Amino acid sequence: MSQNLKRLVKAGVSIWLDDISRERLRSGNLAVLMRERQVTGVTSNPTIFAAALSKGDAYRDQIRDLAVRGIGPEEAARAITTYDIRWAADVLRPVYDATQGIDGRVSIEVDPRLARNPEATIAEARMLWWTIDRPNLLIKIPATQEGLSAITQAISEGISVNVTLIFSLERYRQVIDAWMTGLERAAAAGYNLAAIDSVASFFVSRVDTEIDRRLEQIGTPEALELRGKAAVANARLAYHAFEEAMNSPRWQALRAAGARPQRPLWASTGVKNPAYPDTLYVEQLVTAGVVNTMPEKTLEAVASHGKISGDTIRPFYQHAWDVMASLKEAGIDYDDVVRVLEEEGVAKFEASWTELLETIEAELRKAA
Template structure:
């Protein structure tokens, strides 16, 4: 195992792979990454599944059977994706057991076309939870305004949730409130709170992509000097908000009943700008009690040359506030940035889901 990845884990950062495919599962590659790269979880999204279906023949036998049975394309996609998620959950089950349920988790996302529909999101979350039927599953629900009550209801039902597509600090605080409310209702319903888990996926690299574009449009030396700083500052302040909640009486009451913290998860950590270090969003977001979900390319880079010299989040709150203040002073509209990113995030996942449906439909016709 890479000594660097061992250090990251020792600092309390759980490394999850941001990818899944039938090929990765059947060749044993996921098991190898667990063994050799300290991977302790897996996340998926519509784009990942669309890419997996477009390559190789790993899905051909199942597609053939679905075609013979005359299964419609929407149900076929559910059956294909839940098959992979169930398999990955079984591969990661030893990690889940040895970490007492902290890690060994696998995430599957609700149909992103439902991101603005609360009741349908809840119904889909329940269906996926039932179909996969593994205790180490997370259902991914987007942190849209309509997603917030769905998050609460899913948790109240005893469903473990990965809240995704979080960009803003205000929305993150709303997510944590929805999470706490869900746990309180789960307790009232008699659920074992230690079995109801959650993470909050705070997106990182896309923040720099959007703000850097705006800084370059401003074009002054002061603006250009702020490129590549917003995303890390935003994530660090998210962790400060998380610590505030962890110190609250409301959380302490739930913790006394066995509840687990909703760990911050750094998502979208593949670096988009080639001028930046390819491990930027690993090196600058090291702190205990977090998850970093990495594309395999970023995981490999981190294993090779990531810099792990201690906590790079908690000591830098003041610096983060100063960065955000400087961005505001130079004309960056933070509220507009995060709105654009959320809207684009939903649109991109919807487009990937439609691509996935189209791919499966075409494969069913050929099978």
């Protein structure tokens, strides 16, 4: 077992795997990662499912049965993905029980084409919650402006939520408000708040990708010196916002009623620029009470040569503010950056979902 990963967990970071596939479940690989790599949760998204469907024959029998029944690609997609999520939830259930529901979680996303439609989003969230029917499930709802009301509604109905595609600090504060409002409504409706879980998925590497591109266009020595610094600074300030929320009288009242914190989750932590250390977004975002969801490549990099040296968030708030101020001075429009990233994020997941449907449709035709 990797000592680096043990140190990461000891520092208070929950390690979740940013991947799922029928083959990983069928082979027992997820259970191995739980045992040998400290993995205590799983996240999924349309891109991950599209990749899983394109490899091997693990889905062949189910697709054949769906084809025989005359099921269309959209309903087939839900049958296939919910099957995997239910299986993963069962594999992780011992972790969920051992941690009293803190970890052992599995996430599935609502249809990304609904990201701007709150009524359709909450309808799909309910369907996924009922269909999978596992207490350690999290429903992923994108943190678009329109998605905020769906987040509140889902939480108010006792549905545990992974709020995804968060890029901006302002939107993150809105997410916290939406979550707390949902808990307040759930309490008023008589739900057990301790049974409602939530994480807030703050995307990391994509921030550097977009801001680095703009810094290189500016091209001054001062601008180029800031490459690779924005994403970590942004995430650190998100944790600062989380701490502020946890110190508020509003949260203290919810905690007294049995609620659990909405943990920050670092998503998109695979390094996209090969010039940066492949463990960058793990080593620089360590503190107690957070989740880091990693692709397997990043997980193995940390296991092999990660350097975990205590809290790398809370002592560096001022440095993070300084980085953000320097970016503004260099000509980076932060509000435009996060707007572009949110729009691109929704579009990419929509494209992956379309690719998934097209793959399933082709396989159904072949099986028929």
